[in-house]
Amino acid sequence: MTLTNKDTYSQRFQMALFTLLKRIGPEQHANLGVTGPQFYILMCLHREGSCKASRLAELMEVKPSAITVMIDRLVSHGLVIREADEQDRRVVLIGLTEKGRQVLEQVKEKREEIVTQHLSCLEPDELHAFIQSFEKVAQTAQATKQGAPRETC
Structure with missing residues (x-):
């Protein structure tokens, strides 16, 4: 494979991936009141369980100040809760609420439906x-x- 072909494949891959993600992202969150990064936080909390904001920032590769803003929005929507760690009351843990679990499941179901639809052409x-x-x-x-x-x- 020549360099030109590699460049072409790379460009085609990037464009196809961009198009797919651009289409799937907004569709899966539509009418559920969460953004892509907020959904990712919900997913992390579902998999990790309650954890510190610094852990979420680490998983998302963002600064703690950025994660704080996202968590504030999720708290205001009733999707996550801040609670004191039972082992160390100075530590604040972020956990999913029941509403957060429901929204997470709705987004996952919608995403599955959308991806299945897009893959049906194969x-x-x-x-x-x-x-x-x-x-x-x-x-x-x-x-x-x-x-x-x-x-x-």
């Missing part, structure tokens, strides 16, 4: 090859991120 063998290839690219990206795997939710 034949079963094409879908299998696509998923295998995409997983391989994702694994490579995970393994090569500055020489160490990135911790994600």
Whole structure:
């Protein structure tokens, strides 16, 4: 493969990925009152359980001040709660509320519906090859991120 072909494949991949994410992102959150980053926080809390804001900032690779603003919005919408750690009352943990769990499930269901719809254009063998290839690219990206795997939710 020549450099020109690699560049073309890279550009085509980037454009296709951008188009897909641009389409799926807003659609999955529509009418549920959460943004993409807020959904990611809900997902992290679901997987990690209650945790400190600094842990969420670390998982999202943002500054603690940025995560505080997002958490404030989620608290005001009743999706997460701040609570004192039972082991150390000085520590404040962020946890999901029941409403937060419901919104998380609704977004996940909507996302599943949207992705399934978009993948329906592929034949079963094409879908299998696509998923295998995409997983391989994702694994490579995970393994090569500055020489160490990135911790994600």
